[in-house]
Amino acid sequence: MTNDNKSVCVIGGGISGMTTAIEAAEVGYEVYLIEKSPSLGGRVVQMNQYFPKLCPPQCGVEINYKRIRVNPKIRYFTLAEVEKISGTPGNFDVTIRLNPRYVNDKCTACNKCAEVCPVERSSDYNYAMDKTKAVYLAHEMAFPMKYVIDDKVCLKEQCAKCLAACKYDAIELSMKPKTLNINVGSVVLATGWSSYDAAKIDNLKYGIYKNVVRNVEMERLAAPNGPTKGKILRPSDKKEIKSIAFVQCAGSRDENHLAYCSSICCLASMKQATYVRSQYPDADIYIFYIDIRATGRFEDFYTKVQADNKISFIKGKVAKITEDADTKSLTVVAEDILSGQKIYKTVDMVVLATGMVPNGIKSQMPADIVYDEFGFIVPDLQSPGIYTAGCAKKPADVASCIQDATGAALKAIQIFV
Amino acid sequence: MANNLIESDIDFVNDITKLGGGSLKKCFQCATCSVVCNLSSDDKPFPRKEMIWAQWGLKDKLISDPDVWRCYQCGDCSVHCPRGAKPAEVMGAIRNYSFKNYAFPKFMGTALSSPKYLPLLFAVPVILFLLVLAHVGNLISVPAGEIVFAKFIPHLYVDPIFISVSAIVAGAMAMSITKFWKNMDTNNPHGNHYGEKSILQSGILAAEEILTHNKFKKCDANNLRYSGHLAIFYGFMALFAVTTIVFFGLYVFGLELPLKLTNPVKILANIGAVALITGCTIAVYNRLNKKDTSGESYYYDWLFLGILFIIGITGLLAELVRLSGNAPVAYWTYFVHLVFVFFLIAYLPYSKFAHLMYRFVAIVYAKYAGMREPAEDAVTEKTEVKSVA
Amino acid sequence: MDKKLGVYICSGCDIGESVEVDKLLTVAQGEQKIPVCIKHANLCGAEGVELIKKDIKEQGVNSVVVAACSPRVHFDTFSFDPTVYVERVNLREHVAWSHVPKEEDTQMLAEDYIRMGIIRAKKANAPKPYIENITKTVLVIGGGITGMTSAIEATKAGYKVILVEKASVLGGWMRRWYKQLPQRPPYKELQDVDIEKTINEVKKHPDIKLFTSAEIENVSGQPGMFDVSIKQDGKTIIERAGSIIVSTGWKPYDAGKVDGLGFGKYANVVNNVMMEDITVQGKGKIKRPSDNKDVKSIVFVQCAGSRDKNHLPYCSSVCCLTSLKQASYVRNSNPDAKVYIVYKDMRTPGQYENFYKDKQADNGVFLTKGDIAGITENPDKSLEVNIKNTLIGEDIRIKADMVVLATGMVPATDSGILNLQYRQGKELPMLKYGFPDSNFICFPYETQRTAIYAAGCVRQPAESKTCKDDATGAALKAIQALELESIGSAVHPRAGDLSYPIFFMQKCTQCKRCTEECPFGAIDEDEKGSPKPNPNRCRRCGVCMGACPERIVSFENYSVDIVSSMLKSIEVPGEEEEKLRILALACENDAYPAFDIAGINRTILNPNIRIIPVRCLGSVNIVWIADALSRGIDGIMLMGCKYGEDYQCHFIKGSEIANRRMENLKEVLQRLVLEPERVRVMQLEISDYNRLPDIMNDFMAKVTELGPNPYKSF
Secondary structure, eight states, X not given: OOOSOOEEEXXXXXXXXXXXXXXXXXXXXXXXXXOSSSSTTGGGGGOSOBTTTTBOHHXXXXXXXXXXXXXXXXXXXXXXXXXXXXEETTEEEEEEEEOOOSBOTXXXXXXXXXXXXXXXXXXXXXXXXXXXXXXXXXXXXXXXXXXXXXXXXXXXXXXXXXXHHOTTSOBOTTOXXXXXXXEXXXXXXXXXXXXXXXXXXXXXXXXXXXXEEEHHHHHHHHSTTSTTTTOOXXXXXXXXXXXXXXXXXXXXXXXXXXXXXXXXXXXXXXXXXHHHHHHOTTOXXXXXXXXXXXXXXXXXXXXXXXXXXXXXXXXXXXXXXXXXXXXXXXXXXXXXXXXXXXXXXXXXXXXXXXXXXXXXXXXXXXXOOOBOTTSOBOGGGSOTTEEEOGGGTSOOOHHHHHHHHHHHHHXXXXXXX | OOOEEEOOOHXXXXXHIIIXXXXXXXXXXXXXXXXXXXXXXXXXXXXXXXXXXXXXXXXXXXXXXXXXXHOOOOSHHHHHOTTOOOHHHXXXXXXXXXXXXXXXXXXHHHHTTSGGGHHHHHHHHHHHHHHHHHHHTOSSSOOOSSOOHHHHSOHHHHHHHHHHHXXXXXXXXXXXXXXXXXXXXXXXXXXXXXXXXXXXXXXXXXXXHHHHTTTGGGOSSOHHHHHHXXXXXXXXXXXXHHHHHHHHHHHHSOOOSSOOTTSHHHHHHHHHHHHHHHHHHHHHHXXXXXXXXXXXXXXXXXXXXXXXXXXXXXXXXXXXXXXXXXXXXXXXXXXXXXXXXXXXXXXXXGSGGGHHHHHHHHHHHHHHTXXXXXXXXXXXXXXXXXXXX | OOOOEXXXXXXXXXXXXXXXXXXXXXXXXXXXXXXXEEEESOTTSHHHHHHHHHIIIIIOOOEEEEEESOTTSSTTTTOOOTTSEEEEEEOTTTTGGGSOTTOHHHHHHHHHHHHHHHHHHHHOOOOOOOOOOOOOEEEEEOOSHHHHHHHHHHHHTTOEEEEEOSSSSSOGGXXXXXXXXXXXXXXXXXXXXXHHHHHHHHHHOTTXXXXXXXXXXXXXXXXXXXXXXXXXXXXXXXXXXSEEEEOOOEEEOOGGGSTTSOTTTSTTEEEHHHHHHHHHHTTTOOBOTTTOOBOOEEEEEEEESBTOTTSBOSOXXXXXXXXXXXXXXXXXXXXXXXXXXXXXXXXXXXXGHHHHHHHHXXXXXXXXXXXXXXXXXXTTSOEEEEEXXXXXXXXXXXXXXXXXXXXXXXXXXXXXXXXXOOTTOSSOOOOBTTBOOOSOSSOTTOOSSTTEEEOGGGTSOOOHHHHHHHHHHHHHHHHHHHHHHHTTOOOTTSTTOOOOOEEOGGGOOOOOHHHHHOTTOOEEEOTTOOEEEOGGGOOOOOHXXXXXXXXXEEBTTBOHHHHHHHHHTSOOOOGGGTOOOEEEEEETTTHHHHHHHHHHTTOOOOTTEEEEEESOGGGOOHHHHHHHHHTTOOEEEEEEOOOSTTOOOTTSSHHHHHHHHHHHHHHHHHHTTOOGGGEEEEEOOGGGGGGHHHHHHHHHHHHHHHOSOGGGGO
């Protein structure tokens, strides 16, 4: 258990993982931050604004990037996946697979490669609502600010146009995966969440009707760096919208899908209602819900949104959506429970408040990871030296995740005492 | 204050739980059920409101709610229910409760509600028919010669038995229905809007709805259930018609029995029997294999289905054996058949068979009281409801 | 040590195609007389970096100006020996990528940036930290579940703790609970309260110095060296602590204030805390208070005072779970009892949905949404609850033996906790409703008093599981503050910053602006009104520097003089040239990166604007405005964060203060016959990069309309 190497391995470079890493490093411990995608930042950098302040997530992310920049104790790896962890608390051997970026550290992010790249791919950052080149920057604030090549679509040596275009020798089409072995004292799992696949909810017609989108996609539609440059336009014809319905608990609190409450969707929809409101002051906005869950001071936000006479809250779950074949407008049906009447609202667009699915961990671990029935990691039941932070352990809002991730940092460094 | 004093009846909740509504407490009132139900109207749709009434043990509301009988338990609601509260089954359980609740006399309701009384219930027709056999001397040996069932148990005995039983049953039904109608009239959650249709008009419309099964057809989740029910229904109606024709034929026109196989009435009878058996087979298959949509099956369901199935099979079997010439088997099969027919008819108002009358009455009432019908493929903005959250 | 500057200009990444690099070299070499001036086509490449390193080693260059890309990238590439000062000039994002190439205006912009960078490198020094001998002990105030958890967790990380509890026993509210909510999967069954174990652990812990029946008299000093005066048994004990966790918990809302609920009036109307007491007293058997009779029916009234603008406008988060828990008590006490729960919204987030589902499944529990229209008492002391807007479809009335009001949590902050001997108030500033919470979603522990953190229900209403997590987080921050202070570093959000404000006291006029405006209460006053800075309380925002009319406050690497000199180095074309010059003082966390992103997106911006990053708009000294205007600069934009209720400024009021100062400046400008519109304070978010061209052009149009600065010709 005695090991001079007082370092922590944090798996997941989203807001929770970054927080744990930074907080531990600012106490003075060495941290390895492992992220599987090309940039740190995770889900929050795909958000337009945070509730309830309606402030841009990039602001806090920028501070965190800066904290990482100035802190030599944090070593981060993107496109990296933990393959295996073995050993004992205080002395874990972590095997990390570094997937090839095909772009080396010489990259200056000058964009010359992308200018000549002939291949396109659908953007995962924008949930496939637009395209990037095969060589691309994850987003304008990508950290590290390095391009990456999507090897699933890149034509590699057959094309090699980027190779010629790059003045800095940064393209390495023959880059191979590498393995990195590190020794750490403790491990924090901050593997985060994914949005529920709404296509599984057959009556809500996601993936069938074009104007039915998920809340995560709505964030991109409202974001200045999204596929529509921040203008909320309906997908079928890129038209401005006059009315919109938010369908709460789309999959969540549903035994056929996610039996737990995803905690944040009520607030997310209210927040998105404010997006619509600020872009389209005359639009009619309907929020269909079972229970509005705005705990603590989030209630203030609910009160504020509720006071808006263009936003109607209807207690009753939307269970049926139909599409007008010509106009592509949608009619949502619910029972307005408090009046005992079925209610039909024809709207331009429908946003499904889909919930959070925990990503869990796929790496080989020194001991079995204990999950609850929903796939969330149970923090108290893990073997010593393994800790959990953020949405890997419960569905939660950003502030709660960060609060939790800060606590996880303390747990992770206690092993060194 | 004029608010209604609510007294939750835990016993009622427990009863509903036992009668097939075991999942009712899971409901969290999202109203998915009311929306996915193709039979539910726009005004005060079911079964969301019935679910909370059931959860709260509000018996009076439920037993006088016509909507309980406008549900065909097709299972759309149960399939989509996010909590596994199975509203379809709860509605079924409430109907089961109603059989017992409206039973006249009361003890008959109790007798049909639990398998422990089953031997007693069967003992009545068995003893009755055995006494007849003993009286006519057919108890020890069956009549010789051409197999004619009337030789075994003569019409002279059978018909008066069934006529008097039917009369008693009709009387009991009248009592139950009167009470049911009165309850609906006082407690109808939709409020009464009389005057649109007369009772007669309502009755005709209700009959049309039942005969065409046009509401039942709207079920999405389990279409097989609709087919099964249709087969049973028409099989039964055919057999009922045959019985009526034969009865009148016998006494009015001196019809000779057994009928020839080519006789149109006989053909109808056989088709009816086959339809009944086929329908029952589908129903049994459904109940065993499609629990997600059909839901769990309970005593009321199995008893009724079993009786019908056996009636169909024994009827057909009796005919086939008769044709094959095996007199003892044929006669005793017929005996069994009669016992089950007796069971069906005599206990009609208390078994699930009674759903026929309650449903019919409820539909008549609904039409008479001006209750809304479900919207036809409603996609247009019909109601403008500004909700107070 | 004498400064020897080296200027390194990169021509890569379109810079060479956009501006004439040689001319930039001329500016550095000829005009600014820099001995070492080199251009390179790929400065961030191995060869370029080697070049700089070689000059540091062989030529003794100790101040490096890297004129290349934004400081937000290649930060590690261009960091050398810590004694070498590095200044980054953003020629790529702020010039080449956001302006029309090869134009005179673009060239002038680049040249100005080179000048400003060189001036700054000349004047700024690598800071030497302020280090005091600090105590690595954490003070925890409040011995409930949160405080005890914080204490234990901090000791586990190797720190000593002083725990002060007002009551004679530890354990807080939780000690009074009959059962607690499930703490682990499947989140269905109630758990025994296991707080005695924690209490014993705290009591026996060698690293926890425990004071019960004790209160804080006052706290003086600064982080790392707080002198804490504790009052116990009439005696005063002085302890030294380095950081503080406030976990004083909550109190139930006085339901007597809510009309129509009968609390305090009817014997059988109790609150949810009393319900725990009743259950504990009856050892699980619930008897109604009026006559000790078995309870056969009970109504739980949710949101009794919570979610009500006349009482507690917020949701208390735990009451739904608590009532479901207590419904179980009643049902276990009497299997025939009827339990009614009347809620506004059933709030059982996350996995606690399981708890809701499980407790609801009981045939004797009846739930509905509804509004309480009133509660009345019958002669037999039973109660009638009138409920409107139910799910039943009608207004209803329920007769009950007892009513439990699910009253909410009020943060225990109304009476003093810390009694800080700070110039700016004795307690942690409240965010809202008495919660001393952080205003930041991204940084929930970013409090307004350095090294003092709130945790548990005093910060936000929460169940015990969340409180324990929160307690752990706060403990981390408390020990982190100690570690950072011990090396002389700022804490979040400028962690790692070793600079601190230095006061040139001889020139102080005791105007008190710095002591009043410091957002963190870092500066006290002596009797004469002279500032007494406490560097360990300081967050290094520079608001004091901006406030000081005498310019006596400065940091080694950031001062009034540095920025003044920078903006004075801007070449202002004469009036005849018809080229306006605009200065933008931009918040370095939001506005500055927004310009970077505009560059990354190749957004074309107006070339007449010169951007100087500032730590916070609050650090902007009016002198800069005066200097700029007297230099002939035509207009000034101050780009800061949003202020007001949902302020985004991490130094609380930076942009608000700047705005106020500029209001005051208007008069001065008018006296000088200068239009106040030449100075505009704007609130800008990092995500506003798409709006930059419009924002800039709009201001430019205004200034064009006003005409050139009349002071140009002087």
